[in-house]
Each structure stands twice: as C-alpha cells, then as structure tokens.
Amino acid sequence: MIKTLISIGLWCLAGWLVGTWINANTGWAVLTLGLVAMILVSGVQLSKIEKWVKNIEDPPPASAGPWDDALAVIYRKLRKNREEISELDYAVNSIMLAAEALPDGAITLNEEMQITWCNKMASEHLGLNMETDRNFSIFNILRAPEFAQYGRQPSWPEPLLLHLAKDGREKSLLVQLTPYGVKQFLIVTRDVTQVEKLETTRKDFVANVSHELRTPLTVLSGFLETLHDMPGDSLSAEQRESYHTLMMEQAHRMQAIVADLLTLSTLESSPSINGKPVRVAAVIRNALLQAKVLSSDQHVFVQNIDNKLCVLGIESELTSAISNLLSNAVSYTPKDGTITVSWYITETGTACYSVQDTGIGIASQDIPRLTERFYRVDRGRSRATGGTGLGLAITKHVAMRHHAELHIRSRFGAGSIFSVEFPASRVIVQAEDEGQKAAE
Template identity: 35%
Template sequence: MNNAWTIEFTRIVVVVAIAILFGLVSGYWMLAILVPFSVYVGWMLTQIRVLERWIRLGAKNSLAPDSNGIWQLIVQHIVHAQRKNTERKVRLSQMANRFEAIIAALPEATVVINANREIELTNQASFTLLGIDKQRDLGQKIDNLIRDPAFHALIESPEQNTQVEIESPIDNLKTLSMNCVDFGSDQKLITARDVSQRIAVQKLRKAFIANASHELRTPLTVIAGYLELLESEVDIPEHIRRQITNASHQASRMQKILDDLLMLSKLEEKGYNKRSGVVVDMASLVEKLVADFRKTRAKGTHEIIMNVDHSLQVKAVESELYSLCQNLLSNAVKYSPKGSVIHVKWEKAPEGSPVFTVTDNGEGIAPEYISRLTERFFRVNVNRSRQIGGTGLGLSIVKHILENLGGYLNVESELGRGSEFSAYFPRYRAIDESQVAQNVQVLKPQEEGFREIS
C-alpha cells in the first residue's frame, strides 16, 4: 500500500519537475504547466475508464486491468472485496441449503411466512397435512390457503408458543395442532402436526368412562339399596353388621368415584370457553359452604376462619365453583390434624385476578409431589388416603374447572408447616359492584340442592 502511494507521488513530482524545467527553458510558464498536467489528467481518465469498464463487465479476476500505483491498489481492493463477498455468498448458500434440508427433514409441517403473510419456505409434510405445495404456493398468502378462524387468530396473536387445534384443510378427518412463533425479521414460523390419533384415544377414553360409569351406576344403586336394608335389620349379629357397614361405605365411595369420573369427562369435553358462565356471588357461596362444613365435617374438629370480599363477584358456572371450593376445603379438613385452623379467603390479588385460597397447617407436601397433585387418583400417602376416604379425583376436577375458565391452580407447601391452595381466575371474569349495578344479573347460591362431588 505504501509502495503504491510512493509511485503515485513520484509521478506527481515528475510532472511538476517537467513543468518547471520546460518553463525555465522556454519561458512559457502557462504552456509548461498545462501540457504535463493535461497528459497526467488524460492518463488518469484513461485509468478510470478502464476501471469502470472492468467493473461494468463483472469485475472478473481474469479481466483485471494491468496497472500500477494507486490504480493497482484500487483493483486489488476490489478483487479482495469481491473474493470475500463470494466466500460470504457461498457460506450463506450453504447455510440456506442446510436450513432447507432441516425443514424438509422435519416430520411436522413447517411453513415460514413474512410480514405480509406470504409463504417463503415450506416442506413436503406441509403438502401432506395442509395441502401447501412448495413450488406452486410460494409467495401466496397463507390466509387464502388455510381459512380457519382459529388459525387466523393464532398468527395474529402477539403471544409466543400458543397452540390451537383445527381440522386439516384437505382432510376433515384429521386434527392438526398448530403452533406459531416469531422467526427472523418480521417472519413467523408455523408448524403443524397430526394429533388425530391422540384425539381419537381421548374420545375413546371419554366414551369408555362415560359408558362404564352409566353401566355401573344401576347395579351399584341396587347393591347400595340392599346394604341399606340389611343395615336396618335388628336381628343381624354385630360382627356381620360391621361387615355390612364397611361394604356400604365402600359402595358410597364407589358412587362418588363414578360421579367424579363423569364430571371429569364432562369438563374435558366442555373445554375452555371465554364467554361461559353467569355472574355468581362468590362471597355468599363461600359463606354457605363454610357454614355447612362447620356443621358437618369440621364440627368440633377444626376452626375455619373466613375472609371474603363481598364486592367481588366472578363470571363462572355456579355448580362448578361450588365443586371447586368444596374440594379444596375438604382436602384441608382431611389432611390437617384435629384442632387446627383453616383459613379461607376470597379476594382480589395484587395483579387484579380474583383468587380463592385455602390454607391449612397440616403435614405439608414434599416438593417432588406438588406437580403431580392434580393427576387422577394420585395420592402422596396411599395408606392414609384410604383411611380418610376420598376418590383421588378432587384436585383433578379443580384443575379442569379452572382451565375451562382460563385460570390456574397454585400450590405452595412445606413439610411440617401446612399447605396453601390458591385458585386464580382470569381478570376478565372479575365483576365489581359498579358492573353489578348496571343491570348485571347476579346468581345467589341456593340454600338447598348442592350435590357433593368428592
């Protein structure tokens, strides 16, 4: 680089020297200056023309102009930049090929769309599941190919990792689970997988549970009736009466299990619905439930302290709310020692969500079991659970009720220090007094007719 500039400065010095020498010899200073500098400028313009023509023809290395000085340095810079650009293009091409190979190898249908929802990339699985051809449909708007409203809401949603299940646009017997995430610059990556088999298994399981429960209900009712008649007989020996009483308790427990299984099946079939329910006076419902527990299950054994916000109502299904609260309070009574205190709260959380909380000071739950509490028939202590009764389905029912309402169950527990179960409802289901005053019908809990679920 320094050598090139040295050559160029040497040229300028030679031109200046010639001009001075010619001026001293001839005395025509104007001509002495114009002639050598005109030759230098003409030579520079020639080099510029050669360089421009070379660049216009593609700046190929084989056609690079033969020059020296600063022009040789410029040509070298251009050749070097072009070589790096070529290497960069090769790397990008290899990366693009690898990315396309990865997309093509994915078993899930994969589609990349831009900010205008135009398809930029897709794979073979997309043709099988969505009918999107990677040759024919590139550049097409995905809205024109998949017209399901749930899918349109998915790609418009700002939330990440959300999923919806829709029918395949080319086969209504297939159910697809669609996922959409932001990708690249103003792009979205859409994936779809066939979940038809899982849906079929779920439907089969629901149908089996419903049918088995209905079929078992009639003979179980007959058995329970005969056991009740036998218990009322006065001439039965005491040791046989104890066996009959035990059998009657087991029949009642089986009846509760059937009722809970049927309710779970209905909750799963119902699913999430943002607009479901009516406005329920939750404070009155909780007060009624706590009063019933004080008279029956917790009578003389537990102290229940209640703190409810009467100005806070919730939009939900009354029977489901009662089942939710009853299950949480029942667990607190079952798994806390006699003479202990149970706290029941209905309030608005700091973030604005309505929350129903039941706190006990029982034996607590180990951290490794907390995540499994809502599984069907899961019990931390099997032997104790059998002694105190219960179906093992209560918390599973609570979870499904909350999921259908858009809420969630939070459990905090520590061994030896008790547990806290909090049912959080979404903020949009909270109804305050001002909304109630605007002709909103509030459903009061009935004094009679509540059916115990578990």
C-alpha cells in the first residue's frame, strides 16, 4: 500500500513539474497517463495473482507490485500449513500401519456399536469385510449369544472367550471391549487357539504320565506291602523270586518312561544344530543287531542300505529315532513276519530311512495321532510289548530337529511303512572306499 501511495505521489509531482514548466493542461495529461499506467500494471499484476490462486501450491508470481509482501506472507503460511499437514498425515499413516501390523485384531465402533474400521487381523479372526460391513452393527456380524450378552453390559472389566467355527475349524478368540474417545468403542481380539491346545496337551500329558506310572507303582506297592506283612517263612523261594522278578519288571518300566521323558525334554529344550556327518549305515546296522536280539530269531530281516550316504546331524539323536522305528516293527509284527530296513537316496536328492513290516497295521483314523505322547492304538498290547508310548514322539522330534519329515503309511491288517526323509541340504555322499570302511 505504501508503494502505491509513493507511486501516486511521484506521478503527481511529475504532473506538477510538467505543468509548471510547460502548462497546466500538459501537467494534468502526464498525471492522467501515469495513473492509467498504474491501473494497467495493477490489472496485469491482479491477473497473475488470479492465475496463482487457481494453483496455490506453486510459488506466487515473481513481481506482483504492491502485493509482493502480502503474497509472501500468505505463501509462507500456506507452506508451513502444508508441512504440518504432511507431518500429521505421516503420523496418521504410521499409526494405521502400526495398527495393521498388530498381532491382535482391532475394531473401532461408533456409539451405535456400528463398525467404522478394523485391521487385517480382525478381518481374519471374524471374517470382516470393510467394503460390505462398514456401518453395520457388530451384533449383526458376530452372531454369538454370549457376545451379545457381553457387549450389552454397562462395562467390560474382563475379556470374553469365544469359541467359533470357521471353514470346519474350531477357533478360540479372546475378545475385549473397551470405550475410548467420545462415545466410541474399541474391540481387541486375540487368537488363543494354540494356547488352548497347548493347555489341553499339558493337562492330557500330566494325566497320561500319572496313569502310566500309577500301574507299576501300584504293583510295586502291593508286592512290598505283601512282603512286609507276611512272615518271612510263609513264601517259598520260587514265590519270592517270582515277586522280585515282577517288581524288577515294573521298576524297569518306570525307569524307561522317565528316561524317555527326559529325552523328550532334552530334545524340546536344546537348540537345533547342524551337527557333523553321521554314518547312518553303521547306526542302522547296530540298531539291527539289537532288533534281532529283541526278535529272538522270530522275524525275517531284509536290508537295503546304501553305505555311502551320510547326513549332517547328531548321532545320539539319530540312533534313538532309528532304534525306535525298528523296535516298534519287531514288537508289532507277528512271528515269521518280514521287516525290511532301507536307507537310500531318492530321485530328488533327499535321503530316506524306512522300516517296512508285515505286522498288524494301523487303522487310518489312528495314524494322525500316533506321534502324540502316550497315544496307543491298543493299550493292552502296547503294555505287553513293554513300550512306553513315547517312541514315535521322540522320533518325530528328532526328525524336526534335523529338518526331516516323518511319514507313516499303513493299512489295518496289512503292515506299515515308517520313514524319515532328510532334506538334500543335509545329505552327504561319501566316496566308495569310505562307505566300505563305514560298513566294516
């Protein structure tokens, strides 16, 4: 504004000087021309400002005359506002990304309990679709009577455990509803399916261990009480020897269970390592010698063993897994049955150890549960064979620690094939002479 007044004052001075020097009419003409020129220049400047206003993100025009100072202040303010908005957008986006990355589900509701937003995990937990479920009541989407009762409470001090079925699978969700902001609500969901399974497994494990140890303890206790209460000369030497033998059998059974439990605990708690090359052929042959002793020459053993194949691993663990599969085959194969032991490399470069028998076989519904601790298809027969019910669980853990897979194929009454397949990354093929030395 000051620049404009100064310009007008200068033109007035110029007109007065010209009017004094030439004549008054000429002076007025100069003043008029100056004012017209100022109006035209202002028009051009205003036109530039009008164009800039239509695209206010660009810097203001370079020369806007008396408007320069005002436009500079406006542009600085606009730029500062844009920076603040950008920072706010970045913060909001970071918060939204963090909410999407949460391992728990998050759902926001308005005062009418209608869904306004949810993250990806909540969509997986409850099957929500924001394109179709937005602004719908949560009670119309999550149709569980216990949730309806929970959600309509005046307050929610404790979470709710929901058991839902989706795609034929049971899912357990911990749901917590809490108010926030002004008449808004937040639902947090957590998948506790695996936690519940682990808790159930723990309870079953404790119950199974108690059950497995109860029988030998009862037998031992009964015999000891009998021996304690009876006079020393009331039992013959043969009876006393028979009692001692039975007690020793039960004590050995408890020792076997405890030993297998300790083995499982060690496998689960110790870190996995690559180990060193193990001559599996030699381990198999040692296990075969023990299996033949257990068999008492009642079975036919067939060997198909590649002496050159080794795997990276821990020999003691591999010995346990190899022996478990062989002893199971001996225990569950009738007299004169055939047990085929194979150790070979597959077409894909993996190494496979398999034990095939012509035993009693396993029903298809029992196969998925065979590696559970203490699971037995026939409890009476399993105890008669002296098994602890932990052999296949140990074998499975050994396989997992060596990045291998345990496969079970069987048909009831037609025998079984148990195989452990090691990945190609762990397979080592020795030279022929080294393989022969390993066989010796």
